[in-house]
Amino acid sequence: MSLYVGVAGASRPEAALLDQAELLGRRLAEAGAVVVCGGGPGVMEAACRGARAAGGTTVGLLPGLDRGEGNPHLSVALPTGLGQGRNLLLVRSSDALVAVGGGFGTLSEIALALRTGTPVVGLATWSLGLDARPAPAFPVAGDAEDAARLALVAARSRRADPARTPGDG
């Protein structure tokens, strides 16, 4: 059974992140992982472009009801009609999640993954604090190569021990 790695990221990120996202998608696909994302433009599209260029499979969980809204590099485009509810679907569909850049949707995916025990790897994304002190909650990658490597390790490890801690109750 293939590994599934989610890629979360904004639809209109700064340009430098797009190259990183494309390389990330490529590396994930080269390792045989299915790339799951929200199916939109920006980081999502770039990751899909990279994955498809490497012969990989990409899945888009679209927020709306129109399949045509998906980016052109999706192997499978699924209109969920759930709005931001598709963010939780993305997390549940992923053995590990890479969060690329900012955006509040991405932050929600980080939080839902942390809450439900899905490993998260960050790349130029949110950092967290609590009570005025830093509260690092997930590893941060230096670049896309690093992010892919960390995510694949985490996904394999999760797959080997699928007990969802702390669960999704």
Place this chain on the structure above:
Amino acid sequence: MSLYVGVAGASRPEAALLDQAELLGRRLAEAGAVVVCGGGPGVMEAACRGARAAGGTTVGLLPGLDRGEGNPHLSVALPTGLGQGRNLLLVRSSDALVAVGGGFGTLSEIALALRTGTPVVGLATWSLGLDARPAPAFPVAGDAEDAARLALVAARSRRADPARTPGDG
């Protein structure tokens, strides 16, 4: 962009339906359609087996959180954790839906498809009445060949005119 045809059906149907479901999946895949289903056993597994044998792509929208619960003939297995909420996802992901056999889950998918404007084709499935009179609401196929043909026509027609009537509001 590929057509997506949903196949709804029980996980423990009578045996005769399994051959029909497998042939249905085969015909849909031969026509280039992606087969979407709940990813479980029974009708769902048979349709996926047929589709994959014909080189097609199959997607399973699993009710639980464990990807391992999917049948072995899924190209893409997505744990939704939505329970019977995945039934609406199946409908939203489908350009047309074939309902095979009985089961209340299948009935819910028929109803949600009719409610949201997704074309339905029945095969040995529920019939509807209202006020003690028959109230046929969707075409019924004589066999799997017929069901595939009707579903593909309906899906193409829907794709050509995607306005969802009466919508999903």
Place this chain on the structure above:
Amino acid sequence: MSLYVGVAGASRPEAALLDQAELLGRRLAEAGAVVVCGGGPGVMEAACRGARAAGGTTVGLLPGLDRGEGNPHLSVALPTGLGQGRNLLLVRSSDALVAVGGGFGTLSEIALALRTGTPVVGLATWSLGLDARPAPAFPVAGDAEDAARLALVAARSRRADPARTPGDG
């Protein structure tokens, strides 16, 4: 803990059903049950009007994102943004469900309730057949008084033995 009885029904039913729905809501509230519904017009609004006139509590699970779309007789109006996905929420929120009149949304709620073990009572609603034979799946009430009585008995019984059979997996 109060009983919760769901009332499913169309937003534009034939007029005769509105009086029935209002009486149903009144009787449920008189028995101390919370009335849960989709929050819209038609059967839903009439049931809420009756329940509130009897001093009861009414909950509307709205399909959209705008609380203002709820009918004016809701104690609590919750915009879910789930479209027809709120139908499953209604079923899950109900100890028993009364289905009033036709409509495919109502049919989906009947089916989801039957699938997940929530008792259903019908009032001038869908009848089911399978393989060209009638397949009655839930009790049908003769009028609103009867429907309220049957639903309250079923809800109490369900509450006393809450094991969800066959479950929602």
Place this chain on the structure above:
Amino acid sequence: MSLYVGVAGASRPEAALLDQAELLGRRLAEAGAVVVCGGGPGVMEAACRGARAAGGTTVGLLPGLDRGEGNPHLSVALPTGLGQGRNLLLVRSSDALVAVGGGFGTLSEIALALRTGTPVVGLATWSLGLDARPAPAFPVAGDAEDAARLALVAARSRRADPARTPGDG
């Protein structure tokens, strides 16, 4: 139409937050607002206790399927069966959201609210950074009185201009 204010917070917070949450619930109810929450223990229960003591209405959107899991201070307890998917329902049901303390579920609610345009007020909760710089995204209250006041102002303002920016698409 009443204002609805969501209260997000952990089920096992540090003790000092419970008094704050109870006072918060009391102040919201005194102002006539319905308190919406996840229906669990900890911050949620304390806020409900305070709201009910002031004669208010409380709504719990439970993650599981068992109504009995709700805390004892709920006017209305709704089992959603959506797991952490109920977090988005909480956000959609709220005219403004107060986030109390840490917890990743709370963080997801902050993020979903920010993403969909629901005003957020923090109380001893997460702070955000981006690219190693603080990135404050919502006002932080000094205490429960302050949080209630800020949330009520924001909820009224939102109600007066309900255009959801940037929306939930």
